[in-house]
Amino acid sequence: MKKLLLSCAVLALGTTAAFADNNMGVGINLGAAPVIEGSGSPTNFIIGVKYQYQPTNLIRLEAAGDFGLKNKGTSTFNAMANIHFMLPVAKQFYMYPLAGIGYGHLSHDIGGNVNATFDKFAFNIGIGAEYEVAKNFDVNFEFKYQYMADYNRLPILVGATYRF
Numbered sequence: 001m002k003k004l005l006l007s008c009a010v011l012a013l014g015t016t017a018a019f020a021d022n023n024m025g026v027g028i029n030l031g032a033a034p035v036i037e038g039s040g041s042p043t044n045f046i047i048g049v050k051y052q053y054q055p056t057n058l059i060r061l062e063a064a065g066d067f068g069l070k071n072k073g074t075s076t077f078n079a080m081a082n083i084h085f086m087l088p089v090a091k092q093f094y095m096y097p098l099a100g101i102g103y104g105h106l107s108h109d110i111g112g113n114v115n116a117t118f119d120k121f122a123f124n125i126g127i128g129a130e131y132e133v134a135k136n137f138d139v140n141f142e143f144k145y146q147y148m149a150d151y152n153r154l155p156i157l158v159g160a161t162y163r164f
Contacts (some may be wrong), residue, residue: 003094004147006159007010008053012140013032013069017106020036022135022136022163022164023053023054023055023163024051024052024053024164025050025051025052025138025161025162025163025164026050026051026052026161026162026164027049027050027052027138027159027160027161027162028047028049028050028160029046029048029049029050029064029066029142029157029158029159030046030048030120030155030157030158030159031046031142031153031155031156031157032043032044032045032155032156032160033076033153033155033156034153034154035145035151035152035153035155036152036153036154037150037151037152039063041072042071042072042073042074044068044069044070044071044074044075044076044153045068045069045071046066046067046068046069046155046157046158047066047067048064048065048067048078048134048157048159049064049065049066050062050064050065050068051063051064051163052161054086054141056105056136057086058082058085058086058087059084059085060083060084060096061081061082061084061087062080062081062082062083062092062100063079063081063082063102064078064079064080064082065077065078065079065080066078066155070109071093072115073085073108073109073110074106074108074109075106075107076105076107077104077105077135078102078103078104078105078122078146079102079103080100080102080103080122081100081101082098082099082100082124083099083100083102084096084097084128085097085098085099086130092131092132093130093131093132094129094130094131095105095127095128095129095130096127096128096129096130097125097126097127098124098125098126098127098128098142098144099124099125099126100123100124101103101121101122101123102122102123103119103120103121103122104119104120104121104122104135104146104148105117105119105120106116106118106120106148108150109123118151120148120151121148121149122146122148123146123147124144124145124146124147124155125144125145126142126143126144126145126149126155127142128140128141128142128143128161129141130131134156134161135163136162136163136164137160137161137162137163138160138161138163139158139159139160139161140157140158140159140160140161141157141158141159142155142156142157142159143155143156143157144157
């Protein structure tokens, strides 16, 4: 019985220690994403959420979803899986190249009651910077090139992440 209790205590402490490393986080992103194809292209205001997991000091994985508010009849939704390569630049400050793949959904009002929707494969590449404001709180800035067939854009995002 003592061995069972000791094993449970060690497991509980190990689990607590894993979460104490602040290797997971949830956050929000805000920004704008101008489309770079054609004249009169929309610039969508972006509202997004993210979940991050950092298995090592250098690699961070991110699942992110964002909604682009309607502009010039076009709204967007993206679900992306990104990877960040964290490069320490100074104390509490990191730069990171990023890459990701995912799903993009476009909705465009053609006129009247007609609405065209498109589901597209998406990928992005970019660069970001992050500053640790506190032990459990980070702020970041990202600039990306995002490709979706016939709808390439340049999201510029600021975000905040709570780490646990």
